[in-house]
Amino acid sequence: MSMAEDGGYNFAYLDEQTKRMIRRATLKAVAIPGYQVPFASREMPMPYGWGTGGIQVTASVIGPDDVLKVIDQGSDDTTNAVSIRNFFAKTTGVRTTEDTAAATVIQTRHRIPEAPLRAGQILVYQVPIPEPLRFLEPREIETRKMHALEEYGLMHVKLYEDISRHGEIATTYAYPVRVSGRYVMDPSPTPKFDNPKMDRMAALQLFGAGREKRIYAIPPHTEVKSLDFDDYPFDVQKWDVPCALCGATDSFLDEVVLDDRGGRMFVCSDSHFCATRRAEGHRGADPTNADAFLMEAAGR
Amino acid sequence: MTDTPLLRIEDLTVMYGNRVGCRSVDFDLYPGEVLGIVGESGSGKTTLLNAVSGRLAPTAGTVRYATRADGPRDLFAMTEPERRFLMRTDWAFVHQNPRDGLRMAVSAGANIGERLMGVGARHYGDIRGAALDWLGKVEIAGERIDDLPRTFSGGMQQRLQIARNLVTGPRLVFMDEPTGGLDVSVQARLLDLLRELVADLGLAAVVVTHDLAVARLLSHRLMVMRDGGVVESGLTDQVLDDPQHPYTQLLVSSVLQV
């Protein structure tokens, strides 16, 4: 029996006033793509930094007929995803799922699902530091002005410095993007590999930062461009090998340490995507079968 | 020389409570002209500079600038974004202390390139090329392009500040004691550089200084300030060689003739 049903807490934990306040902030965010809207973040039963922003956004938009998926690092089974999914199961009683296509609301930490999302779905991102300029300019007063006046020279200065120092842009996650040609935004600590998925995504993308008290959004079918230089264009990570379990060559791979002799294997970070492919019959060369692994290593 | 002045200052007054910063100042500035403002500390010259460069709102009077797109406009009737944009593109401000006008934590190249990137430059190679070009113009070795400003001498930092300011091709430059705090020989080199750049680029400039030698070398016209007011103005050589006002005479005569 859910907490809501036994009368202890309101549906989705937050009271209706609070949800309304958060939805108002969210609507404002949707109306100004990429702009960080301040909101009066509530103290939640999880620590700040552990997803309270995403949780508050989800709590405000979720309804009894929604189907919820929660992932962390791309997987449904990581501890924090389990904990958050249980929280919503207890406080709303909604159906939960691991199936990306079946979900209506997906709350995520640090990954975008590999399977393209469709209209009618909502992707809620957990955001630790919403301000893309924060590490270049620690003062909130200054960064607000920079956004208001579109003074983003400093952002490109950082990219310039990377190239002059390392020969390439050295940002690999939380890679800044420009939304609808106007606001520069931090996509949350998703790997840059995921940035292209944000561009003109058919689903609604909502971003919640509880500790920093900001909500921002990208409406469906909105242009999202990663910052770069014309002669140093944005590019994504690539792996030398496909997923060891399902053979996928186009998904983000996690590195798994097999032993203390440098044994490694790479598997899809998106656990449901990988499981779906395996169910369809795709296979990779699983290197825990040691011979296969050694043959492959020798061949490289 | 066109008919419309680039900058028209009318009856400009800045008060700090009851204290006079500067009072009822008028002048026009035309493209290619350099105006020097001299006076002792407390004369109001820095206040005047801050007001005419948009950094300090005047208590009374107007600052009118001939914008490229819309013709003459009242600077303080503009919105803050418009004013800030102007200050980053058409205008330049050279601070007395180069650390105030540079980003000390980023490389020389990035310092020069920032304004270009701020107005949409998106080709790394071109930006770097422009930075190298400007380092050359201000006589800093190109191999220093990736070094941080704190590894530069005071004179080099000042030249870097100048490069950073001029890279967007501003039409009007404000300078606050540009050679203050530098060795005499370094000053001389910097003044020569400034004079060349101003002439080559056809810049208009307003230079505040307490040093009459700097004023003579750089400016076409001169305004002498005292206690917030302008006591004398005219062509530089005339004012310095044949001062009319007793205060100007005092100022000129008290300068050591080397």
Added chain:
Amino acid sequence: MYVAVKGGEKAIDNAHRFLAEERRGDPEIDEIAVDQIAAQMSLAVSRVMAEGSLYDRDLAALAIKQARGDLIEAIFLIRAYRTTLPRFGYSDPIDTASMAIDRRISATFKDLPGGQILGPTFDYTHRLMDFALAADGQPPAPAPMAETEVAPNMPRVLDLLGDEGLVERAAGTAIDDADAPVGDLTREPLEFPTSRDMRLQNLARADEGFLLALGYSTQRGYARNHAFVGEIRVGEVAVELVPEELGFAVDIGDIEVTECETVNQFKGSKTVPPQFTRGYGLAFGHSERKTIAMALVDRALRCRELDEEPVAPAQDEEFVLSHSDNIQATGFVEHIKLPHYVDFQSELELVRRMRRDAGAAEAMAAE
């Protein structure tokens, strides 16, 4: 065949059960009772109420028990609970001038109306371990009663100085109007620059250790403000609320608070005669260290209104107020325990590649 680790749910369940076991400890030993904590660890309870921003001794005591004595964890419990409570309205400001005094001291005068009332203080104890306490001995003999009662309504030292015009007015801000709207830190996000009401709210629930260090820094010269403790008072005050339907105030209960007012560096000029400035600290329960530190930091943060150049960390309002909340701080500091392997993977890839390229460049250069 590699099987991705599953069973995160089970692992969490088991972890929670292990936790419960650890919390209870050895079953041979008596379980701690909530009322014992409330009665005998009242200073811990005070801190949890103050930083939890919720006055309820029993709840704070329960939180301390549930948190196994980790006070920040207990404060977290209180804050989370507070979120769920219905709000009826705002009380009238409490009147600390009519406090039922338990303790009241002033460093600025040797004696003053109402006297120096030491109250239950550690101040003059010798910090020697009392092993008799471990032996569970007899309860101590009751403290002797004084001959005269503590005076009701002792005037505040700063009001006395204020009457002579020696110290700035109590409000001390541009908004001197008692009816001016007061912000609510728990309902609006903090925006910079702040107003003093929001600053004081932030400081009232701020981490005691953080404020202690910042206050200490001002004394050691990081924006020294020459503080004297004008007065510290500890005792109970009535809380009154004016319900809309009634239109007059009703007393809804008494709470214990600690209030500290400091008298600081005087300011003056040729045209304005000099006056002392002030700092203010207020907290639930008996919380002296907190309120003194709070008053020092409050005074430091008033630099803008008092025309002082901010030169030290304690004067940097963005720095102080953004990092004072220990629930936010612990959440974010501890969150780095969470899986970050996807982002780490991205960094690994970059560093490996850069090292490979550097190695190749070196090899080519060597040829």
